[in-house]
Amino acid sequence: MAAPLEPRTGLPVVAMVGGGQLSRMTHQAAIALGQSLRVLATDPAESAALVTADVRLGDHRNLADLKQLAAGATVVTFDHEHVPTEHLQALVDAGHRVAPGPGALVHAQDKLVLRRALAAAGEPQPAWTEAASSADVAAFAAEHGWPVVLKTPRGGYDGKGVFVVDDEVQAAELIAAHGTLLAEERVVMVRELAAQVARSPFGQVAVWPVVETVQRDGVCNEVFAPAPGLAEELATAAQELAVRIADRLGVVGMLAVELFQTDTGIVVNELAMRPHNSGHWTIEGARTSQFEQHLRAVLDYPLGSTAMTAPVVVMANVLGGAAAEPDWAGPPLDERVHHLMAHWPDVKLHWYGKGQRRSRKLGHVTALGDDLAEVRARAVAAARYLADGVVDEAFAFAGEHRGARA
Amino acid sequence: MAAPLEPRTGLPVVAMVGGGQLSRMTHQAAIALGQSLRVLATDPAESAALVTADVRLGDHRNLADLKQLAAGATVVTFDHEHVPTEHLQALVDAGHRVAPGPGALVHAQDKLVLRRALAAAGEPQPAWTEAASSADVAAFAAEHGWPVVLKTPRGGYDGKGVFVVDDEVQAAELIAAHGTLLAEERVVMVRELAAQVARSPFGQVAVWPVVETVQRDGVCNEVFAPAPGLAEELATAAQELAVRIADRLGVVGMLAVELFQTDTGIVVNELAMRPHNSGHWTIEGARTSQFEQHLRAVLDYPLGSTAMTAPVVVMANVLGGAAAEPDWAGPPLDERVHHLMAHWPDVKLHWYGKGQRRSRKLGHVTALGDDLAEVRARAVAAARYLADGVVDEAFAFAGEHRGARA
Numbered sequence: 001m002a003a004p005l006e007p008r009t010g011l012p013v014v015a016m017v018g019g020g021q022l023s024r025m026t027h028q029a030a031i032a033l034g035q036s037l038r039v040l041a042t043d044p045a046e047s048a049a050l051v052t053a054d055v056r057l058g059d060h061r062n063l064a065d066l067k068q069l070a071a072g073a074t075v076v077t078f079d080h081e082h083v084p085t086e087h088l089q090a091l092v093d094a095g096h097r098v099a100p101g102p103g104a105l106v107h108a109q110d111k112l113v114l115r116r117a118l119a120a121a122g123e124p125q126p127a128w129t130e131a132a133s134s135a136d137v138a139a140f141a142a143e144h145g146w147p148v149v150l151k152t153p154r155g156g157y158d159g160k161g162v163f164v165v166d167d168e169v170q171a172a173e174l175i176a177a178h179g180t181l182l183a184e185e186r187v188v189m190v191r192e193l194a195a196q197v198a199r200s201p202f203g204q205v206a207v208w209p210v211v212e213t214v215q216r217d218g219v220c221n222e223v224f225a226p227a228p229g230l231a232e233e234l235a236t237a238a239q240e241l242a243v244r245i246a247d248r249l250g251v252v253g254m255l256a257v258e259l260f261q262t263d264t265g266i267v268v269n270e271l272a273m274r275p276h277n278s279g280h281w282t283i284e285g286a287r288t289s290q291f292e293q294h295l296r297a298v299l300d301y302p303l304g305s306t307a308m309t310a311p312v313v314v315m316a317n318v319l320g321g322a323a324a325e326p327d328w329a330g331p332p333l334d335e336r337v338h339h340l341m342a343h344w345p346d347v348k349l350h351w352y353g354k355g356q357r358r359s360r361k362l363g364h365v366t367a368l369g370d371d372l373a374e375v376r377a378r379a380v381a382a383a384r385y386l387a388d389g390v391v392d393e394a395f396a397f398a399g400e401h402r403g404a405r406a
Numbered sequence: 407m408a409a410p411l412e413p414r415t416g417l418p419v420v421a422m423v424g425g426g427q428l429s430r431m432t433h434q435a436a437i438a439l440g441q442s443l444r445v446l447a448t449d450p451a452e453s454a455a456l457v458t459a460d461v462r463l464g465d466h467r468n469l470a471d472l473k474q475l476a477a478g479a480t481v482v483t484f485d486h487e488h489v490p491t492e493h494l495q496a497l498v499d500a501g502h503r504v505a506p507g508p509g510a511l512v513h514a515q516d517k518l519v520l521r522r523a524l525a526a527a528g529e530p531q532p533a534w535t536e537a538a539s540s541a542d543v544a545a546f547a548a549e550h551g552w553p554v555v556l557k558t559p560r561g562g563y564d565g566k567g568v569f570v571v572d573d574e575v576q577a578a579e580l581i582a583a584h585g586t587l588l589a590e591e592r593v594v595m596v597r598e599l600a601a602q603v604a605r606s607p608f609g610q611v612a613v614w615p616v617v618e619t620v621q622r623d624g625v626c627n628e629v630f631a632p633a634p635g636l637a638e639e640l641a642t643a644a645q646e647l648a649v650r651i652a653d654r655l656g657v658v659g660m661l662a663v664e665l666f667q668t669d670t671g672i673v674v675n676e677l678a679m680r681p682h683n684s685g686h687w688t689i690e691g692a693r694t695s696q697f698e699q700h701l702r703a704v705l706d707y708p709l710g711s712t713a714m715t716a717p718v719v720v721m722a723n724v725l726g727g728a729a730a731e732p733d734w735a736g737p738p739l740d741e742r743v744h745h746l747m748a749h750w751p752d753v754k755l756h757w758y759g760k761g762q763r764r765s766r767k768l769g770h771v772t773a774l775g776d777d778l779a780e781v782r783a784r785a786v787a788a789a790r791y792l793a794d795g796v797v798d799e800a801f802a803f804a805g806e807h808r809g810a811r812a
Contacts, residue, residue: 351440
């Protein structure tokens with residue numbers, strides 16, 4: 001069945017499940033390619049729904065809504081991993097293109113499935129087991145020590161569904177509440193890295209430089225591209241690992257491989273099969289952004305150059321802070337944006353248009369330059385100013401960067 | 407009267423008159439700033455209407471439509487110069503912010519008004535006169551020689567409304583058809599340049615490097631940034647000229663000053679007070695694009711850095727060619743896009759989603775690098791391939807570049 005094109009433009013229609021900021025930024029990339037992203041949103045005030053022309057309101061757990069979304073679209077893709085696998089399979093069975101396909105996506109949806117697949121492939125990962133009882137956790141701890149990290153296999157993101165337990169009683173409570181969990185050793189890590197790769201159905205792959213990600217409370221907070229001080233052989237190993245996983249799992253679209261760097265190498269933490277927070281820096285920092293590349297990949301277009309546009313790129317998230325509180329009496333958002341532009345004329349803002357709530361991902365900023373300390377200071381200070389309405393120089397750059405000394 | 411903000415986001419709403427590619431690309435910039443451009447389009451299939459959430463269908467010559475557009479918007483701006491001055495004044499009188507204001511915009515609408523203003527300011531321009539009769543043209547030619555360039559004061563763009571006449575008979579015919587015309591000497595020029603500046607109501611200005619523009623049949627075809635081989639004092643003079651004009655006319659938003667470079671210096675050809683084809687290169691080629699800068703300026707936000715992101719940037723327009731003809735039997739657009747990406751993985755595509763017609767501006771491509779000849783070859787070959795479906799190496803780079811040898 002030939003994939004449908006938009007009749008007025010003669011170009012593809014990519015339908016994306018989810019109306020968050022990833023869809024919003026994918027739409028920006030789609031516009032340049034002559035397209036307009038079709039978005040399945042649950043609310044007309046969602047980030048992407050505010051800026052796209054073709055919004056379908058519906059529920060990603062409802063097959064009828066998904067079928068309506070897919071009708072006339074060239075390909076269906078996702079800004080999150082929460083569509084039930086059986087619905088994806090139903091779309092495929094009905095002749096729709098779905099990218100990534102259900103057989104690949106399940107590895108980003110279910111952490112136990114991922115662990116099994118990586119084990120079968122012999123890829124490096126933390127010690128793990130499937131824990132159906134607290135006795136399973138205790139047996140695992142007898143070998144790997146407490147604390148143990150317990151994760152719900154499905155549904156977790158941004159640190160949700162991840163628990164660090166110190167004993168069998170805590171483990172028993174969690175298993176009673178959630179059912180079978182993934183148990184992992186707590187990895188003693190140097191830092192977190194991410195390797196991003198795009199893969200097309202044709203099998204073409206494109207990798208960006210490996211980045212360092214800094215999490216705060218389980219949420220991505222800063223990204224440094226390239227990962228400072230990362231030995232070239234380790235960077236190459238991480239890129240090759242990402243390509244092997246994308247190939248083996250048959251990923252179509254973007255794949256972000258979240259990694260722990262340890263004293264002895266790298267291990268895989270988890271996967272995302274979509275544009276990912278660790279790749280926002282590519283909008284200004286690489287010749288082709290992860291959003292454009294995701295569109296190219298799911299459409300089986302040839303992939304774009306991933307060359308960096310500056311030696312150092314830093315992305316800092318704006319997480320809802322003091323200024324998101326109901327009793328905030330400081331400058332309102334529009335004024336803070338004004339001040340940000342005055343202070344940092346070369347910091348690039350991406351604001352998602354979402355309602356402001358404490359800890360919510362509201363936007364991000366990107367800075368480019370030659371010197372990590374200077375670029376990081378700019379990005380973090382700008383992000384912090386938007387979040388909290390204060391310029392906190394101490395926060396802006398707290399001492400030397402660990403990785404840079406390595 | 408406080409300017410309205412969008413109630414859900416707390417951020418401004420910029421309303422743009424016109425649904426063409428300039429609105430389309432301004433919307434991309436608006437998305438990053440947390441906004442969504444409101445667009446007045448005449449047809450739902452217009453370039454910007456295809457990709458924006460807030461489309462108002464209406465006529466820019468109809469005051470009621472303009473008032474509906476302005477209601478609740480923070481500021482009204484334009485992607486063309488064709489709104490009647492009296493309607494703009496009516497919006498201002500009703501308390502709406504209009505940027506640029508009618509008093510400034512008239513200089514981009516009416517070439518006679520511009521010539522008088524530049525004369526009063528003592529700025530360099532071609533010899534000119536107001537020609538109400540063929541005798542006026544003959545008298546002008548007696549001083550400056552034939553041929554004479556006759557221009558309709560209003561309504562011309564992309565070479566339309568510009569006539570080169572060799573004698574009084576031709577002049578008489580044109581004046582009979584069009585009424586009073588602007589008569590100008592035919593300038594013997596080395597090349598065409600453009601200087602772009604943004605100006606905010608606060609009076610802040612920001613200039614980009616002066617570019618060379620290459621026209622074909624009166625339509626912008628290629629832009630080289632920076633203008634190759636341009637002497638620094640001439641580049642500075644062109645930037646200062648643009649700033650003086652923006653200040654003197656009270657421009658708010660983007661101003662493009664189109665210039666002729668002659669053996670003895672520069673003269674002003676005409677003005678555009680909006681994002682302009684000569685500034686499309688800034689999307690990838692400068693830290694802040696003309697589209698983002700236009701939004702910043704009309705909102706009185708501080709302006710962004712205009713630093714270039716690469717030593718050489720070339721923009722090439724895709725004008726409807728052989729592939730836009732009804733009998734085209736070559737690869738359809740989607741395939742041509744596919745091939746473009748395969749051939750030129752680092753050329754950036756901007757396709758406007760418009761119906762394909764011969765000579766119509768359908769899109770543009772941008773290439774970046776270090777060497778003008780190489781960068782130009784890539785950009786022009788890619789644009790030509792989209793337009794005509796053939797890779798024409800001879801066209802791609804025909805000999806050495808004139809400016810680069812200067």
